[in-house]
Amino acid sequence: MSWRLAAKESGSAPWQDNFRADNALPAGWYQVPASSYPGSGFDRGHHCPSANRMASNSTTFLMINMLLQVPNLNQGTWADLEEYYRTLVRGGNELYIIMGSYGTGDTGSQGSVTTIDQGRVTVPARCWKVVVVLPAGQHAPEEVTSITRVIAINAPNQNSVGAAWGNYRTTVDALEAATGLDLLSAVASAMQATLETRVDAGPVQ
Structure with a gap:
């Protein structure tokens, strides 16, 4: 999933x-019910966070926006990362964010499982995110330069996950190798070669 985050879209959204x-899914697609997550040992973690969408906040609670995250990741490490990048927006930037997960099965608050909801929903082993930081008003891929900050995170979906999100920084190249995706495909190839091999070393708060 990917989205843009600018000042008008960021804030302290009411829960x-x-x-x-999501009853707008095509006919025949399984609609994951809200009741499938509680009691599983995993949180209903948002791909696009509630606080990233003020005007359309309710849409972030559709189950297609959810993934199974262990409590310590969802409520700790991941929440701190999300709050940090909102400070970047408040500081005069806009962000382009890509998030996903991969792998099967990990350890929630009630032990290790691979699926819930009678096998219909897979527990991911890893959760990852890429954040491209641009000055507010810059929108085009060609405005990404060799000094553009790109934050790539890959965290284990385990309750033993550490609190400091900065410890899980990685490269875009590593995420692409793990997922099979081409994550910054709109950026010029030469610029991708520069940015995707770099581990972010910027501040974490």
Whole structure:
């Protein structure tokens, strides 16, 4: 999943708590119910966080925006990362964010499992995110330069995960190798070669 985050879209969104299946899915697709996660040992973690969408906040509670995250990752490491990058927006930047997961099965608060909801929902082993930081007003891929900050994170979906998100920084190249995706495909090839091999060394708070 990917999205843009600018100042008008970021803030302290009220918690809607209206998790629900997405009935706009094509006919025949399984609609994951909100009741499938509670009691599983995993949180309903947002791909696109609630606080990243103020005007359309309720849409972030559709179950297609959820993934199974262990409590310590969702409520700790990941929440701190999300709050940090919102400070970048408040500091005059806009962000382009890509997030996903891969692997099968990991350890939640009630032990190790590979699926929930009678095998219909897979527990990911890793959760990752890429954040491209640009000055507010810059939108085009050609405005990405060799000094553009790119934060790539790859964290284990385990309750033993450490609190400091900065310890899970990696390269875009490593994420592409793990997922099979081409994550910065709109950026010029030469610039990708520069940025995708770099581990972010910027501040974490």
